[in-house]
Each structure stands twice: as C-alpha cells, then as structure tokens.
Amino acid sequence: MDVELRHLRTLAAIAEEGTVTAAAARLHMTQPAVSRTLAQLEARVGVRLVDRSSRHLDLTKAGETLLGHGRAILAHLDAALADTRAHDRPLRLGYTCAVLGRQTVPLLRSWRRSRPHVPLDVVRQDNPTAGLATGATDVAVLRTAPADPRIRTEALYTEDRVAALPDDHPLADRDRVRLAELTSGPPLPLALWPDTGTASVDLWPPERRPDRTVDVRNVDEWLNLIAMGGAFGVGAAGTAESHGHPGVRFVPVEDAPAATVHLARPVHPTHPRTEEFLAAVREVVSTHG
Amino acid sequence: MDVELRHLRTLAAIAEEGTVTAAAARLHMTQPAVSRTLAQLEARVGVRLVDRSSRHLDLTKAGETLLGHGRAILAHLDAALADTRAHDRPLRLGYTCAVLGRQTVPLLRSWRRSRPHVPLDVVRQDNPTAGLATGATDVAVLRTAPADPRIRTEALYTEDRVAALPDDHPLADRDRVRLAELTSGPPLPLALWPDTGTASVDLWPPERRPDRTVDVRNVDEWLNLIAMGGAFGVGAAGTAESHGHPGVRFVPVEDAPAATVHLARPVHPTHPRTEEFLAAVREVVSTHG
C-alpha cells in the first residue's frame, strides 16, 4: 500500500510517450505490466491520474501535479546518489599544462599529507573550462575566467609575462623586450592555445597587433611550433620555468600587464571536499607565492 | 540494482535509532532484514555509509549526505501525494460564525453553479486561523489578519460596527450610540470571542476602556451571555443581520472605525483550486458587497 519509485517512473514514461504500449517499450517491460502498475498507482494514490476517454490518453490535473513532483523526486534521487558517491571518488583537478608549474609539487604534497584518504586526480586538459562544465573535473586552475554563470572563479596569483621566441630570433638573446618590438621584427604569427589566458592578442593596442595568429591545442604544440621557427608566443613566467624546450628562448616582456591565474569551480559543487580543497590551494599559493 | 525508497527509509531509521536492532523495531521488521537492506543499499550506492567500528555505529560523511537527501526525498514524496489527492477532495473553507452571514448563500450558489464537480466544505470554526495552520481547512474568512508568516491574507470588505446590548440596557432602544456612552453606563464587562477581529477593546482609547472583559468561545455563547444581561459586545453589522437573538438588541456605533473582513490562505496552498476559489469569492463579494 505504498507508492514506490517504479510508479513514478511508469507515470513519467506514460506521460512522455502518450500511450501505455510505447511506455512499456521504453521501460523494457510488457504492456500489461505497465498497465497494471498505472492502475496500482491510481489505486494507491486514490485519485484518477490518466484520462482514457480519447484515443490518445492524457493526464488529469491530478496526474499533472503528481508527474511534476515525481520528476523532481527522481531527479533529486539521482543527484543524491551522485553526491554520495562523490565521497569515495578522487577529487579531480583540471589544469592547463601552462599552469601549476611551480605550485604543483607543494600543492600535491601538502594535500596528500593532510588528507591521505582523499586521493587527488590532477588532470591535464587542453580546455579545463569545458571539463568543469561537463563534470569531468571538480575544480580547475585556469588562465581565463569563463563567463559561464554556473562557474564561480577567484583570482589566485599573478605572473609576469614572457615572450617565447625561436632561439635564432633577433630578440632571443635580450634581457627583456617590449611588446612593440615583438611586432616590429620578423613578421611571425602569434601562437595561441585554448585557455591561453586573456587572449594574448589583446596585449597590443588594436593598430599594432601581430599580423597573423595560429591556434595550437596545448603547450607542447605551442613550444614545438615556436622551436621550429614557425611562430612566437607570449606566456606567463610559470610556463617558462616548467616548460623548458630546446630551441625556445623566454624573454621577460617589460610592458605587458601581469597574467592572473584563476581558481574555478561549479556553483553546485560536484565533490564534497571542494571547499576544503580550495582552502588548501589558497594556503599553498600564499606560502609558496 | 536500483536504490528504492525502502533503502532510504531504512537508512533514516538506523540513523535516528543508532542501532540496527532498534531501527528494525521501529520499522516493524526483524533485525536481519534491516541489516541486509543496509548492506544492499551500500552495495548499490557503492560507498560505505555506516561506520561499524565502535559499538554505537554512526554514519560516515557519505552516509550523512545520503541521509539528508533521503529525508528530503521522502518528505517531498509525502507532499506530492497530499497535493495530488487534494484534487479529488472538497475545498474546505473555514469561517467564524460571525462572518459570512449575508455573503454565504450567493457564494455557495455561485461556486456550485460554476464548478459542480468541486465540492465545497464550509466549516464553521471557533478559531479558523488555527484551522488554516493545522491544514484542517484550505481557505478561511477571518476578522483578524494573523501575524503568522505562513498565512497570507487580503482585505475583502468592511462592515459598520454595532453594539450588542441586553434589551433592558438603557441604550438598547437608541438609534445609534457612541463608544463613550457604552462605557459610561452600567459597568458591564465586554464579551470577546476568538477571532473577534481587531480585538474590540482597542476601539476605546486606553483610559476609557471597559473595566472588564469576558472571553467566550463563539457567537452563540456571546449572544447568550449578552441576552442574560451578563455582558455587552461590539460586533459587525453582518453579525447582527445573520444572528438575531431574543433579548439582544443591535445598535449601530457611530464613531467606531469599520471592521474589515479578511480572506486568508496558507502561503503554500493545501488545495489546487485555492486561487480559483479566491477569485470567485472576490467576485461574489464585489457584486453583492
């Protein structure tokens, strides 16, 4: 004498398919089973839920309200299970290869030391923003703060800009360069990758921008392309430190604004330790600068 | 391989009782059955939910979150069923005997004519505000707008005030009286009943209030007490029209502010036709006002 989840699922299927037979197919059941489940539901609720008068049967007002609640309940249950299972799952941190260079090691060490039972998956992604949005990761370290209202970000720290130049480039041996010099030399394209942070083209005033740009997928492609002499790039100091590459020279850009690294998470956390982890990251960043 | 409501109920019982055995008792089941249901739930969710290390077992973090969601889901289901069943239930209107005198008949007629399939229960209550709060009624007509934030009210119409006097009272034969006259004559107490609207004592300025008041439960007691010569009262014109009583005279009070009749409902409606009914009431009141 109790309404169960199967009743709600059956009602939803009938409402969506419009006929008991079709609903049965969707539910991988036979038509009589569905028919009887519906009858049972009506008996248990004590109210007529489906109007059988016409050929295409439709819900009564009561059926509509129960359907609405039922869908919400089923969705809530799914969410509840996802939430619960997340407790036993590693926390997944997404990052671009260009970030987390120097901070990575102290961060991982500190987390593993304080929370030995919560494993951390550090996932290198070409596009960590997308990873957050699809639920592939729980937290991400980004160069660009996305506009998506379902993702909340906060600034972590800033880094100086460096130019990445082929080592036979006329400016490659300089101590430092200015933006204007980079575009007045050989007409190389500027290489960009997703999440390349404050799209580096915008560093120049509109009338002095590089003639062409080239998109690459990640830092390795970026470095290879530059080493080949096919492009130059502008990145952050951390990238230079963590990604030395033969044939590529990094030269500080003295008149470019600093690059900001952001910490991002979904507004509705996908892992129960999210907040805890964010605090740990802030902590590590503030001590290791 | 699916989490069912019984699993959630079992988890809640275990969490509240603290032991499997006690939970079994509450659920009217044997201990092994509960034990196995819990094991099954953990298997299906794939996460350890209960910590068996100590004697008194308690929930893991994961268990806590699932418990929270589970309780919400179960509550939601209850609410959903109540909502759905309300469709087939008469709409219950609470009112004080002192209200709805002249409006009652046209209201009922109009509703029955336009919605013959939605029966209306008109319930006379000593305290209709309480009726709304407990869910005994879906809508109510009141003299006092309650402060309860879960009840929303709106003004319906106003009525002139009348004094209710024993017919041997010196003022009983007057065409009209003033408030001051009522308290300067024989020192009778003022009779009040629950929901007696803008507690009629407040009609007088503080220094000229009646010496004593008497509480009665409803209009009949009120009229009887007055007819016996044991009190006088101040009511609304509608009360006088619908409740003639031997031994009681009604005399208009010329300097009392009009009494307002309110229409009240729970913020979360307990009947799906609530809004519809409110509109009908407003309609009737505005034409027969």
Added chain:
DNA sequence: AGCCACTATGCTTCCCAGGCATGGATGTGG
C-alpha cells in the same frame, strides 16, 4: 461493418524481501 491499435484482465512463473535460526564479534561484570 469490420479492422486495427490500444488497454484491461486471468493465469502463471519466478524473483526477492523478509522471517527464522545461528554464528561471530565485542564489550561487560563477576
């Protein structure tokens, strides 16, 4: 009228939730 598509119902099977009995673990008191 007759067909067709869909729903309802009788019968049957089989799965599984729950009861019973019991073993194992752990804390407690003599």
Added chain:
DNA sequence: CCACATCCATGCCTGGGAAGCATAGTGGCT
C-alpha cells in the same frame, strides 16, 4: 579470565507480488 549479554552478519526458507504470456474488451477509422 571466563561467562554472559548485546548486537551485527549470514545461510536457508517461504510467501507475496511484479512481470511475462495469452486473451478478452473497447473505441476510432476506413
């Protein structure tokens, strides 16, 4: 330190009911 008490887990069994199969009932359409 052992005997006991208390509580949880597990093997076995049974009854109820959910779903399948077959078939009857019903309303719309040509």
